[in-house]
Structure formats: structure tokens, C-alpha cells
Amino acid sequence: MRRGGDGGEGQGLLAQLRNPPGGRNARIMLLALAVDRTGSGLWAASSVLYLTFVTQLSAQQIGVLLGTAGVAGIAGSPLAGRLAGRFPVRPLLIGCHLLRLVTLALVLVCSDFGALLPVIAVTYVGDRAAKTLEMLFATRTAGERRAAYQALSRSAANAGYGVGAGIAAIGLAVGTTGAYRALILGNALSFVVAAVLVWRTDEARERTLEVARSGAPAGDGREAPVGDGREVLAGDGREAPVRRTGPWRDRGYLRFALLDIPMNLDDSILAVGLPLWLVERTSAPHALVPAFLVINTVLVVVLQLSVSKRAEGPRRATRAVLLYGVLTFVCCGCLAAAALVGTWAAAALLLAAALLVTLAELMRSVSSWELAVLLAPEDSRAAYLGVAGMSQSIQKSAGPPLLTGAVMAAGPVGWLVLGTAVAGLSAVQQRSCARRLGIDEPRTEPALQAG
Known part of the structure; x- marks a missing residue:
């Protein structure tokens, strides 16, 4: 096994970030992803303390609030997938960022448990929908090199999350109501920047279906595409x-x-x-x-x-x-x-x-x-x-x-x-x-x- 201590992997990562699979669109999306996850790092590090010290919710209420929001978020992925089958991905993703911007702004003005419950639930729905749309956008943009793009996106996401958590640590050290509100505003600001960056991309075109419809071998010819309406039978290898x-x-x-x-x-x-x-x-x-x-x-x-x-x-x-x-x-x-x-x-x-x-x-x-x-x-x-x-x-x-x-x-x-x-x-x-x-x-x- 090659050793990674010589810096080759790091140089490879930097080169890939400069010229990722998918070109300009992918480069902008990776930046938008890093910005979005920076906001996620701010929220993850500060949300529980904000709800405790600013909105004065009890531990039990916070548990119910975040648990319910997590369950509600499950609906975000299939909802995004269904919409993406009918509408372009780019405006849908921008919409998710703006939806979360609105809900985070409402978090800042709501202090009642009953009001916060639907607001944070919708925030989580938008969060999961955005992640699915990012995956779909990348799949269309990076094509057959989607695995390489996935690696770069995880690196960008981890970097953004770490930056967000580091910024949050400063705000939490201050510990004032103003500092907590500033962290929530920082998360909201990340959605604005991410939306602007996504707006700068070009809508990724759908891959053509001629190969699948013609029944020709896909890629290297080793297998038929799954989407061509055929499925291999387990018994004798025939297709039906x-x-x-x-x-x-x-x-x-x-x-x-x-x-x-x-x-x-x-x-x-x-x-x-x-x-x-x-x-x-x-x-x-x-x-x-x-x-x-x-x-x-x-x-x-x-x-x-x-x-x-x-x-x-x-x-x-x-x-x-x-x-x-x-x-x-x-x-x-x-x-x-x-x-x-x-x-x-x-x-x-x-x-x-x-x-x-x-x-x-x-x-x-x-x-x-x-x-x-x-x-x-x-x-x-x-x-x-x-x-x-x-x-x-x-x-x-x-x-x-x-x-x-x-x-x-x-x-x-x-x-x-x-x-x-x-x-x-x-x-x-x-x-x-x-x-x-x-x-x-x-x-x-x-x-x-x-x-």
C-alpha cells in the first residue's frame, strides 16, 4: 500500500478542487456546499444552548423539538426527488436555501415551544431536501465521475463544518444572548451566500436516454443499464x-x-x-x-x-x-x-x-x-x-x-x-x-x- 505521508494525497485533493469533475458548475457547487455546511456547523454547535438560554426551553422540550424535527426531515428527500422529476434542480435548490433562511429568521423571533416546533421541523425538511438536490445536481454534472465528486464534496463539507464549529466556539465562549443570536444569523447568512452561488451555475442537462432506449451496452459493455426497462432474471440470466x-x-x-x-x-x-x-x-x-x-x-x-x-x-x-x-x-x-x-x-x-x-x-x-x-x-x-x-x-x-x-x-x-x-x-x-x-x-x- 502506498503511504500518504509524502503529501501526494493532499496535492491531489487541491488539484481536484481546482478542477473538479463537472468543471465550473461543480467548482461553484463545492463552494456553495462548504458555505452551507459552515452554517450547519454553527447550528449544530449552538442550537441546543440557544434554545436553552435564549428561548428558555426545558431539556425535555428541546428533546421533543429536535426529535420531531428529525422525523419530519425524513420527508424532505422523497419530496425533493419528486419535485426534481418535474422541475429544474437549480431553482429547487435555491428555494431550499431560501426556505431555511426564512425559518431561521422565524427562530430568532419565536420563543414559544408551540411556535418553534413547526418552524424547526420545516427547517429540517428543507435541509434534507437540499442534500438530495445537491446529490442529484452532482450526479448530472459529474456524470460517470460522480464517485470522485462525492469524495471532493465530503472534503468540502467537512472543511466547512469544521470552520463553522470553530466560529461557534468563539460565540459560545462569549456566552451572551447577542452572541447566540449572532451565531443563528451566521447560519442564516450561509443560506443566502449558498443560494447566490447556486444561482451562478448553469442548469445541468439531463443525460440523454438514447443508449438506454436502444438497448445498447452501457459504458464498457459489461452490463445493460438499469434504466432501460429490463431486469436480469436470477435463474438463467435471461432478461425480461x-x-x-x-x-x-x-x-x-x-x-x-x-x-x-x-x-x-x-x-x-x-x-x-x-x-x-x-x-x-x-x-x-x-x-x-x-x-x-x-x-x-x-x-x-x-x-x-x-x-x-x-x-x-x-x-x-x-x-x-x-x-x-x-x-x-x-x-x-x-x-x-x-x-x-x-x-x-x-x-x-x-x-x-x-x-x-x-x-x-x-x-x-x-x-x-x-x-x-x-x-x-x-x-x-x-x-x-x-x-x-x-x-x-x-x-x-x-x-x-x-x-x-x-x-x-x-x-x-x-x-x-x-x-x-x-x-x-x-x-x-x-x-x-x-x-x-x-x-x-x-x-x-x-x-x-x-x-
């Missing part, structure tokens, strides 16, 4: 016409979206499982908690571009799903063992778990998007991607209570059960996707080569 009336009646795609929910659990494991498990069930020093986020951020920035190149295309994307399950299983094993050993052994196991869950996240970040696009019929891609976008939203709502209420309550055995379940479901997902895409097991091409 399939009538699709949309993602909600496409059982194969719904199965992919459903199985993709546990394929996003790395997010909750890193943000909730690791720190709470360290504090409650191990003797490791609490000072390790910030290290988990540092490990995650650094590795994502350094490795994301490299990993994306090794997960492009249907064969490698399906293999990445399987590797996700293996990495998550080993991560859960480390967490289970950390509760059974001494202080420094527990610390080492928890740091290993942070490393493994980050590697799993890298696998998921490219495979989920790549497969969501590949499995969708090209002429209905917007609606299909809207359904696929629900997986992450559902996980964000269901993942934390699953970990705290079931997995961690069961002790080390709970982590082993979770790891086994995710590994098993990843194998099911891999096989299901490979069958739908008509991919036979490759005999000569190793997946995710070490380079």
Missing part, C-alpha cells in the same frame, strides 16, 4: 421486460433503500456509541472523546479521494458494501472487548474502533451514492434518489435510540449482535445489488485494490 411505475412500487429499489439504513449506522456509532460507551462502560480516560472526532476528520480528508477511486463502478461499489459490514463487525468487536479490559487496553481498543468506523464510513460514503444512482432507472432518477435519501434520515432518527436503548443496554453482547447483524445485512445488500445490476462475481479484478 419490467414495468416500473416509480420507486414506491419498485420492490428491488425499496429493498436497497431499506437495507441502506443499517449501512449508515457508522454515523451513530461514532457520534453516540463511542463516547457514551467510553464514559459508561470502560475505564478509559474521558480525554479520548475528542480524539475520536479528530481521527475521523483527518482520515476522511486524507483518504476519501483515494478510496473513491477504488470504489467507482458497479463491481467495486457492491464489494465496498461487503467490506463495510466486515469493518463494522470488527469495530463492534473492539467496543465489546473494551468493556472487559483495563484502562490502557480499553483506550487502545476504543481508538481502534474509531479508526475502523471511519474506514467503514469511507466505504459507505461512496458505495451508497454510487449504488443509489446505478440502481435507479435513468429516466426516473430524481424520484428514485429521493427515496434513497431517506435511508440516512431514518438512521439519524432511529440510530441513537437503537444504540442507547438496546445495544448498549445489553452490554458487550449487544455490540457483537449489532456487528453480526450489520455484516449479515451487508452481504444481503451486496448480493441483491449485484443481481439487479447483472454483475457476475469477478474472477480477475480484485475489488478495492490496495494501490
Whole structure:
């Protein structure tokens, strides 16, 4: 394996940011994404304290408020996908930014729980819709290099989020009502700037459907496009016409979206499982908690571009799903063992778990998007991607209570059960996707080569 310590990866990242897949449109969208996520970092770091000290809500009210908003946000992805199938993506994305601008302005003038509940719920709907529209815009702009664009977008998003969190730290250190309001205004301002940047792009054209309609081989000729109205039969490899009336009646795609929910659990494991498990069930020093986020951020920035190149295309994307399950299983094993050993052994196991869950996240970040696009019929891609976008939203709502209420309550055995379940479901997902895409097991091409 090549070592990344010589700066090659960093130079590659900078070069790609200057000339990303998709050219000018992609460059502007990456900047808009970084600005948007800077605002998200401000909100994430300050929202709970703002609601506590400025609006005077109780902890229970804040929990209900954010929990309800998270559930409401699930509707944002399919709604955006449905609208994007009928209207251009660019004005829809601008509309999402402006919608969140209005709702954030209302947050500043509302102090009653009953008034804040629908306002923040709509904010979360707009947030999830914007993420789906960004994905769809990138898919149309970057084309076959969407995995490389996804890597760049994650780097831009992480950078923006980190900047936002850093700015928020200054405001929180001041701790006055004015400082809290300034942070919320900063988030609102990010939506204005992002909307202006999106307005400067040209609407990405839909890819033509002549290839799909003619039945000609796609790309390198190894497989037929999913969107051409044919589906490979499991028994003898023959193809039969399939009538699709949309993602909600496409059982194969719904199965992919459903199985993709546990394929996003790395997010909750890193943000909730690791720190709470360290504090409650191990003797490791609490000072390790910030290290988990540092490990995650650094590795994502350094490795994301490299990993994306090794997960492009249907064969490698399906293999990445399987590797996700293996990495998550080993991560859960480390967490289970950390509760059974001494202080420094527990610390080492928890740091290993942070490393493994980050590697799993890298696998998921490219495979989920790549497969969501590949499995969708090209002429209905917007609606299909809207359904696929629900997986992450559902996980964000269901993942934390699953970990705290079931997995961690069961002790080390709970982590082993979770790891086994995710590994098993990843194998099911891999096989299901490979069958739908008509991919036979490759005999000569190793997946995710070490380079």
C-alpha cells in the first residue's frame, strides 16, 4: 500500500478542487456546499444552548423539538426527488436555501415551544431536501465521475463544518444572548451566500436516454443499464421486460433503500456509541472523546479521494458494501472487548474502533451514492434518489435510540449482535445489488485494490 505521508494525497485533493469533475458548475457547487455546511456547523454547535438560554426551553422540550424535527426531515428527500422529476434542480435548490433562511429568521423571533416546533421541523425538511438536490445536481454534472465528486464534496463539507464549529466556539465562549443570536444569523447568512452561488451555475442537462432506449451496452459493455426497462432474471440470466411505475412500487429499489439504513449506522456509532460507551462502560480516560472526532476528520480528508477511486463502478461499489459490514463487525468487536479490559487496553481498543468506523464510513460514503444512482432507472432518477435519501434520515432518527436503548443496554453482547447483524445485512445488500445490476462475481479484478 502506498503511504500518504509524502503529501501526494493532499496535492491531489487541491488539484481536484481546482478542477473538479463537472468543471465550473461543480467548482461553484463545492463552494456553495462548504458555505452551507459552515452554517450547519454553527447550528449544530449552538442550537441546543440557544434554545436553552435564549428561548428558555426545558431539556425535555428541546428533546421533543429536535426529535420531531428529525422525523419530519425524513420527508424532505422523497419530496425533493419528486419535485426534481418535474422541475429544474437549480431553482429547487435555491428555494431550499431560501426556505431555511426564512425559518431561521422565524427562530430568532419565536420563543414559544408551540411556535418553534413547526418552524424547526420545516427547517429540517428543507435541509434534507437540499442534500438530495445537491446529490442529484452532482450526479448530472459529474456524470460517470460522480464517485470522485462525492469524495471532493465530503472534503468540502467537512472543511466547512469544521470552520463553522470553530466560529461557534468563539460565540459560545462569549456566552451572551447577542452572541447566540449572532451565531443563528451566521447560519442564516450561509443560506443566502449558498443560494447566490447556486444561482451562478448553469442548469445541468439531463443525460440523454438514447443508449438506454436502444438497448445498447452501457459504458464498457459489461452490463445493460438499469434504466432501460429490463431486469436480469436470477435463474438463467435471461432478461425480461419490467414495468416500473416509480420507486414506491419498485420492490428491488425499496429493498436497497431499506437495507441502506443499517449501512449508515457508522454515523451513530461514532457520534453516540463511542463516547457514551467510553464514559459508561470502560475505564478509559474521558480525554479520548475528542480524539475520536479528530481521527475521523483527518482520515476522511486524507483518504476519501483515494478510496473513491477504488470504489467507482458497479463491481467495486457492491464489494465496498461487503467490506463495510466486515469493518463494522470488527469495530463492534473492539467496543465489546473494551468493556472487559483495563484502562490502557480499553483506550487502545476504543481508538481502534474509531479508526475502523471511519474506514467503514469511507466505504459507505461512496458505495451508497454510487449504488443509489446505478440502481435507479435513468429516466426516473430524481424520484428514485429521493427515496434513497431517506435511508440516512431514518438512521439519524432511529440510530441513537437503537444504540442507547438496546445495544448498549445489553452490554458487550449487544455490540457483537449489532456487528453480526450489520455484516449479515451487508452481504444481503451486496448480493441483491449485484443481481439487479447483472454483475457476475469477478474472477480477475480484485475489488478495492490496495494501490
